[in-house]
Amino acid sequence: MITRHENPIEVRRQAIQAALDAGRSDAERNRLGQFATPNALAIEIAQYVKSVTGRRLRAVRFADPAIGTGSFYSAALAVFGSGRIESAVGVELDSGFCDAARDLWAEVGLDVVHGDFTRIVASRCCPVAPNLVLANPPYVRHHHLEREDKERLQALAYRMAGITVNGLAGLYVYFLLLATAWMEDGGYAAWLIPSEFMDVNYGAALKRYLTDGVTLIRAHRFAPDDVQFGDALVSSVVLVFRKKGPPPGHVVEFTFGGTIREPQACDSIPLDQLRESRKWTVYPSHATNDRRTSSDGDGPTLGDFFRIQRGIATGSNKFFVLDRRDAERRGFPKCYLRPVLPSPRLLKTTVIEADEDSYPLIEGQLCLIDCDLPEAVLQARHPVLWEYLQTGAVLGIKDGYLVSKRSPWYRQEQRDPAPFLCTYMGRGSHEKQPFRFIWNRSQAIGTNLYLMLYPKNGLARLLRDHPDRAADVFALLGRVSGHELRGEGRVYGGGLNKIEPSELARISAAAFVDCWPELRSTLQRQGELF
Numbered sequence: 001m002i003t004r005h006e007n008p009i010e011v012r013r014q015a016i017q018a019a020l021d022a023g024r025s026d027a028e029r030n031r032l033g034q035f036a037t038p039n040a041l042a043i044e045i046a047q048y049v050k051s052v053t054g055r056r057l058r059a060v061r062f063a064d065p066a067i068g069t070g071s072f073y074s075a076a077l078a079v080f081g082s083g084r085i086e087s088a089v090g091v092e093l094d095s096g097f098c099d100a101a102r103d104l105w106a107e108v109g110l111d112v113v114h115g116d117f118t119r120i121v122a123s124r125c126c127p128v129a130p131n132l133v134l135a136n137p138p139y140v141r142h143h144h145l146e147r148e149d150k151e152r153l154q155a156l157a158y159r160m161a162g163i164t165v166n167g168l169a170g171l172y173v174y175f176l177l178l179a180t181a182w183m184e185d186g187g188y189a190a191w192l193i194p195s196e197f198m199d200v201n202y203g204a205a206l207k208r209y210l211t212d213g214v215t216l217i218r219a220h221r222f223a224p225d226d227v228q229f230g231d232a233l234v235s236s237v238v239l240v241f242r243k244k245g246p247p248p249g250h251v252v253e254f255t256f257g258g259t260i261r262e263p264q265a266c267d268s269i270p271l272d273q274l275r276e277s278r279k280w281t282v283y284p285s286h287a288t289n290d291r292r293t294s295s296d297g298d299g300p301t302l303g304d305f306f307r308i309q310r311g312i313a314t315g316s317n318k319f320f321v322l323d324r325r326d327a328e329r330r331g332f333p334k335c336y337l338r339p340v341l342p343s344p345r346l347l348k349t350t351v352i353e354a355d356e357d358s359y360p361l362i363e364g365q366l367c368l369i370d371c372d373l374p375e376a377v378l379q380a381r382h383p384v385l386w387e388y389l390q391t392g393a394v395l396g397i398k399d400g401y402l403v404s405k406r407s408p409w410y411r412q413e414q415r416d417p418a419p420f421l422c423t424y425m426g427r428g429s430h431e432k433q434p435f436r437f438i439w440n441r442s443q444a445i446g447t448n449l450y451l452m453l454y455p456k457n458g459l460a461r462l463l464r465d466h467p468d469r470a471a472d473v474f475a476l477l478g479r480v481s482g483h484e485l486r487g488e489g490r491v492y493g494g495g496l497n498k499i500e501p502s503e504l505a506r507i508s509a510a511a512f513v514d515c516w517p518e519l520r521s522t523l524q525r526q527g528e529l530f
């Protein structure tokens, strides 16, 4: 959308940006992380940075390591004024964007360098160090980085910033570390990046860098359903920091929702607290922030009472999961068919009763082919099933990544049915649980769209001695708040939440101990064992 703007170059830039975006496929744009910053947002970011720099940034030496068509340079000009900008450099890999940025901004002071920033920054021809970096780096995910490139980036981040970056980190993490290493000491930076690193293990090194290597001033996280770039499915955060060690007692302003100028919630978090926090998206703690961690790390958690495992990945649900009646009609031997739950989308109930064969008492019963007979034996004994499986071989299913690793290839991962399950992804705000807990009284197992919860320790004993208490367990799971679940899980742009077994395991289980105090003693005994 073209917004009215007084600077005619900015008006032209927006038109050129739209034309360049239209000329590239989504796949191409994803590969190079080409999602431009709306100019109004770039201006808001620049204004905020200006407000915190005070008089410390009299002469601005600007840089954007991934300049695109120059939304941030346009904002820097609008906010700081050309008179205050002593030098300005933008690096861009894509020659289309590079030419556009040069055409637009070279005459008004921007030096556009064509090339890969991660190489330029390490070379002798690296431009003059900036004291102001405004950036929206490419959000290229780690699996789109070639192995050699990733190793080069890891070695470089270690050499230039002293940080060992986890191999699961996306390109933006390297951009931030390398550009900050390049910056002048005392300079300021604002980065618009995906908020994912705030919660996941592979973000730990970046979080440590932000608490110890620089002075983090502000972290503003946009509400996940407010996707900053209409076309990029990520939720974003703006980090503003100064390249300078943090002063003692430093506190960071965490804001959430709304805009940078008018956030919905804010809080000041001491660095010491931040260093101890696994998840940063729980700040600021406020009713509008959907994410909270539930356990303080000391109390019992679901992981103390359940072994939690993701459901099975079949390699091709379409092929291995069949309508039960259809499979029986075809004459497939029952002993090689296992009941399996339908996708959560199609599961209408959260309490699954069993029929006389222990299949879920639901419409559209499904079964999973799971057979351990070698092919020759299967062909001789059960030719009908063998013939069906041959169609999978023809379709290439047999050669799929997961399937080809199994022996025989139609033998599934082995899982016992779990009495409780939790859906793996979903939506929901405020108190509403984004994931559904399911009480499974059938022998069905779940695919990887579910997490499977197997009672263990004191809870397993309790259920063995008092099977009727399963209903209470289910009720307690239903009381886990939506805030807790979102706080432990992760959120994607557009508001989709996901939760991994280790994250669900961290949810507080204090309510279980309140209900059955005898569970506490089983926990203590476990603690003593280690």
Ligand SMILES: C[S@@+](CC[C@H](N)C(=O)[O-])C[C@H]1O[C@@H](n2cnc3c(N)ncnc32)[C@H](O)[C@@H]1O
Pocket (backbone or CB within 6 Å): 032, 033, 034, 035, 036, 037, 038, 064, 065, 066, 067, 068, 069, 070, 071, 072, 091, 092, 093, 094, 097, 115, 116, 117, 118, 135, 136, 137, 138, 139
């Ligand atoms: C997310 S866009 C942001 C563009 C611009 N800064 C903005 O805010 O609108 C990232 C830009 O980085 C460019 N890019 C991708 N990989 C790069 C690299 N290795 N070096 C320099 N630029 C790169 C892309 O072509 C894209 O224009």
